[in-house]
Amino acid sequence: MLDILSELLPRLPGILGALTLVSLAIGISYWQKIGLEKSMSVAVVRAFVQLIAIGYALQLIFDSDNPLWIGVIVGVMLTVAGLTSGKRAESIPKARTIALLSISTSLALTLGTLLALNVFEPTPQSVIPIAGMIIGNAMTATSLSMARLRDDLKSSRSAIESALALGAPSRVAAQVQLRTALATGMTPLVDSTKTVGLIALPGAMTGMILAGSPPMEAVQLQIVVMFMLVGAAAFASMIATFLTYRQFFTKTHQLKL
Amino acid sequence: MTQGHQVEGKATFEICDLTVSLGGGAVVLDGLSHTIVAGKINALIGPSGCGKSTLLRCLNKLIEPTKGSIRLDGVDITDIDVLTLRARVGMVMQSATMFAGSIAENLAFGPSSLGQEIDRPRMKELLELVSLDPSLLDKDAQKLSGGQAQRVSIARSLANKPEVLLLDEPTSALDPAATRTIEATLIRLRDELGMTIVLVSHSMEQVERIADTSALMLDGKIIETGTPEHLLTGVHHHWTEQFAKGKLSSQKENQPN
Numbered sequence: 021m022l023d024i025l026s027e028l029l030p031r032l033p034g035i036l037g038a039l040t041l042v043s044l045a046i047g048i049s050y051w052q053k054i055g056l057e058k059s060m061s062v063a064v065v066r067a068f069v070q071l072i073a074i075g076y077a078l079q080l081i082f083d084s085d086n087p088l089w090i091g092v093i094v095g096v097m098l099t100v101a102g103l104t105s106g107k108r109a110e111s112i113p114k115a116r117t118i119a120l121l122s123i124s125t126s127l128a129l130t131l132g133t134l135l136a137l138n139v140f141e142p143t144p145q146s147v148i149p150i151a152g153m154i155i156g157n158a159m160t161a162t163s164l165s166m167a168r169l170r171d172d173l174k175s176s177r178s179a180i181e182s183a184l185a186l187g188a189p190s191r192v193a194a195q196v197q198l199r200t201a202l203a204t205g206m207t208p209l210v211d212s213t214k215t216v217g218l219i220a221l222p223g224a225m226t227g228m229i230l231a232g233s234p235p236m237e238a239v240q241l242q243i244v245v246m247f248m249l250v251g252a253a254a255f256a257s258m259i260a261t262f263l264t265y266r267q268f269f270t271k272t273h274q275l276k277l
Numbered sequence: 278m279t280q281g282h283q284v285e286g287k288a289t290f291e292i293c294d295l296t297v298s299l300g301g302g303a304v305v306l307d308g309l310s311h312t313i314v315a316g317k318i319n320a321l322i323g324p325s326g327c328g329k330s331t332l333l334r335c336l337n338k339l340i341e342p343t344k345g346s347i348r349l350d351g352v353d354i355t356d357i358d359v360l361t362l363r364a365r366v367g368m369v370m371q372s373a374t375m376f377a378g379s380i381a382e383n384l385a386f387g388p389s390s391l392g393q394e395i396d397r398p399r400m401k402e403l404l405e406l407v408s409l410d411p412s413l414l415d416k417d418a419q420k421l422s423g424g425q426a427q428r429v430s431i432a433r434s435l436a437n438k439p440e441v442l443l444l445d446e447p448t449s450a451l452d453p454a455a456t457r458t459i460e461a462t463l464i465r466l467r468d469e470l471g472m473t474i475v476l477v478s479h480s481m482e483q484v485e486r487i488a489d490t491s492a493l494m495l496d497g498k499i500i501e502t503g504t505p506e507h508l509l510t511g512v513h514h515h516w517t518e519q520f521a522k523g524k525l526s527s528q529k530e531n532q533p534n
Contacts, residue, residue: 184363196377274341
């Protein structure tokens with residue numbers, strides 16, 4: 021812990037400088053009676069503590085060079101992502117299991133492909149941050165798809181049952197809703213992929229440029245990251261949509277809400 | 278249960294000891310037994326919440342009963358493939374939901390779900406059968422009036438060539454003129470095609486106008502069966518009398534002073 025602090029100390033003026041902006045925001049909240057002062061302060065403290073903790077943990081893991089740690093860290097990330105996403109879609113039976121399954125399958129497929137094609141080295145330095153990005157994006161896609169499908173099935177009940185009553189199997193009866201749920205999960209990433217570089221420089225690239233890498237090197241990495249995240253969102257949406265759909269239909273093509 | 282003036286005929290559906298209970302112990306159908314007579318208009322009538330819609334939805338397996346059996350032409354419906362059953366037993370919902378596209382696309386939905394084709398002359402025949410202008414075939418189905426949509430939804434069920442047609446309060450959202458057209462269509466289907474019709478209705482007047490046989494439901498049970506005349510004139514369960522009185526008073530209201 022001491023060496024971390026000694027590393028942090030020279031950067032403290034910079035952190036304190038950025039903190040003045042936060043106090044300004046807290047000031048505005050107080051002045052305009054927005055009432056966010058408390059949660060803003062809590063958020064600032066939490067971010068500080070959480071980031072120091074993960075920085076410390078990563079430093080230990082990189083130093084120890086034991087691949088088991090990758091598993092532990094990724095496991096924690098997956099659990100938190102699964103619980104968060106599952107909580108968003110609470111009224112769906114087995115929501116947490118579905119979310120966890122969607123996110124981890126998406127991670128396995130995406131990361132597996134990248135490692136198999138030798139795009140990244142299987143070192144903690146690349147696997148952990150990349151897994152984090154994949155999990156974060158898969159989580160968003162999963163939450164969006166699950167919630168959308170649940171809402172649409174509820175609001176389209178009469179159309180779906182009309183189709184079922186005409187002898188359509190449940191997959192055909194819910195076709196429109198399934199497609200919408202899939203699209204909803206993937207849209208944010210497809211949109212940000214379309215506008216990447218035009219509106220904002222994405223995170224991984226920004227980080228590399230700030231750290232002093234040549235822009236073209238940063239761009240190369242960003243392209244890989246972007247494509248990987250599109251894949252991750254697609255896998256996660258597909259699995260989440262399919263598993264959620266299965267919760268709402270019986271084998272005998274009945275809609276249960 | 279009192280019975281009188283039973284309508285004789287071959288049974289299409291034999292419903293035996295049918296029970297539907299929901300989670301939490303609520304009983305929607307309570308050991309109900311009933312026979313649907315072939316080639317007749319069979320009415321189910323009763324106050325809202327008495328379970329008549331649930332009974333209807335058990336007949337084409339949109340709902341799984343908790344207990345009891347239903348036989349269609351002597352065969353237990355659990356032994357019939359569910360999609361085949363729904364093609365044989367068409368259903369028209371309370372308010373028609375049109376699928377996106379033209380009337381023709383709506384009419385083709387059932388047959389194409391079952392892997393069959395339907396040609397335009399046949400579609401025009403179906404529209405004529407429900408008293409709609411055959412030239413409407415390419416009209417956008419979303420732009421129909423309530424009465425027209427309900428007639429298309431009947432034609433859409435007929436496209437599967439069902440033996441039985443289930444109707445769940447098909448006229449409750451329609452004006453008197455549209456109601457009469459639907460009633461005339463049902464009589465035509467019975468007389469010209471010999472179709473078995475199960476009509477859920479909340480209106481004793483409607484039942485008296487078109488039904489051959491009627492069953493009065495209360496709290497998930499059938500408390501009275503017989504011809505509509507019998508329900509109005511016989512010796513009854515006290516609720517039947519209330520129902521008849523309600524009918525008489527509303528008839529008085531309709532008479533000019």
